[in-house]
Amino acid sequence: MDIQWYPGHMAKTKRLISENLKLIDIVIELVDARIPVSSRNPEVDGLVGGKKKIVVLNKTDLADPEINKLWEQHYKDAGQPYVFVDCIKGKGIKELIAKIKQVMKPVMDRDKKKGRMNRQIKCLILGIPNVGKSTLINTIGGKSTAKTGNIPGVTKSNQWIKVSSDILLLDTPGILWPKFDDEVIGLKLAWIGSIKETIYDREEAALKLIGYLREAYPEKLHDRYKIEFDENTTDLEIMDKIALKRKLLARGGEIDYARTSEMIMDEIKKTTFGKISFEWPMEQL
Numbered sequence: 076m077d078i079q080w081y082p083g084h085m086a087k088t089k090r091l092i093s094e095n096l097k098l099i100d101i102v103i104e105l106v107d108a109r110i111p112v113s114s115r116n117p118e119v120d121g122l123v124g125g126k127k128k129i130v131v132l133n134k135t136d137l138a139d140p141e142i143n144k145l146w147e148q149h150y151k152d153a154g155q156p157y158v159f160v161d162c163i164k165g166k167g168i169k170e171l172i173a174k175i176k177q178v179m180k181p182v183m184d185r186d187k188k189k190g191r192m193n194r195q196i197k198c199l200i201l202g203i204p205n206v207g208k209s210t211l212i213n214t215i216g217g218k219s220t221a222k223t224g225n226i227p228g229v230t231k232s233n234q235w236i237k238v239s240s241d242i243l244l245l246d247t248p249g250i251l252w253p254k255f256d257d258e259v260i261g262l263k264l265a266w267i268g269s270i271k272e273t274i275y276d277r278e279e280a281a282l283k284l285i286g287y288l289r290e291a292y293p294e295k296l297h298d299r300y301k302i303e304f305d306e307n308t309t310d311l312e313i314m315d316k317i318a319l320k321r322k323l324l325a326r327g328g329e330i331d332y333a334r335t336s337e338m339i340m341d342e343i344k345k346t347t348f349g350k351i352s353f354e355w356p357m358e359q360l
């Protein structure tokens with residue numbers, strides 16, 4: 076799914092989230108492990124108010140394991156509960172369920188003391204488009220888990236999915252909007268393939284991607300295209316070398332920048348380069 080955001084969505088989302096929050100014990104904020112900050116809206120913390128929250132970093136199968144370790148430390152240091160998952164393979168889902176119970180334990184214990192037994196934990200998934208919300212709901216819900224009936228106060232079509240005997244999940248996730256006011260955030264969303272191809276400059280995005288890869292993953296860039304470059308080579312020269320290697324030339328033998336950019340952006344989206352992350356915690360300091 077591609078991101079297309081209109082200002083009107085914002086108010087609607089805010090309203091929906093605040094209506095549903097009344098029924099929720101804990102928020103699961105889903106982000107893309109390759110860009111955990113750029114794939115979230117920082118307003119989420121204000122929106123969820125004092126609710127408990129777990130950050131779930133999805134698509135770990137695509138992210139750089141070494142950078143994942145840095146993010147783990149980052150969330151630990153911040154005291155923010157987190158879980159790494161791969162929703163397609165179902166990796167980390169057991170850990171997520173355990174984490175929900177762990178985070179909610181003090182509340183459940185307090186309620187038990189007050190005589191409120193058999194209380195169920197109600198969860199809501201929030202995240203920007205394409206982070207894997209629907210996939211997570213399907214994976215966590217599974218085929219065997221029964222959906223419960225409608226609950227008053229929730230949008231009629233919403234239902235609760237029984238995750239375990241004591242955990243219920245709202246079957247409709249809250250859709251947040253990405254924060255487009257920083258050009259770099261837009262670029263990163265473009266690199267992971269979350270923005271509609273027609274709404275940004277593909278050639279500029281590809282050139283900046285080369286600039287990022289040569290710094291962060293020079294070996295991968297070299298190995299993929301079998302090109303040589305050093306610190307004196309410009310990003311544009313690297314693009315020229317890639318085009319020449321792949322014979323992406325226009326009539327007259329000039330470099331076809333449109334096709335070269337298309338090919339590079341396509342390859343990064345298809346993860347031909349292997350596991351790559353596009354931001355790490357130090358950047359946030």
Ligand code: G4P
Pocket residue numbers: 076077133134135136137160161162163164202203204205206207208209210211268
């Ligand atoms: P959303 O509800 O948050 O919008 O996301 P959704 O579940 O629709 O997932 C978006 C895309 O991400 C889907 O690919 C889905 O298969 C993929 N996806 C979800 N979780 C994971 C994961 O853990 N690893 C990987 N590699 N992919 C994951 P799609 O339908 O092919 O969409 P698109 O890639 O063409 O946009």
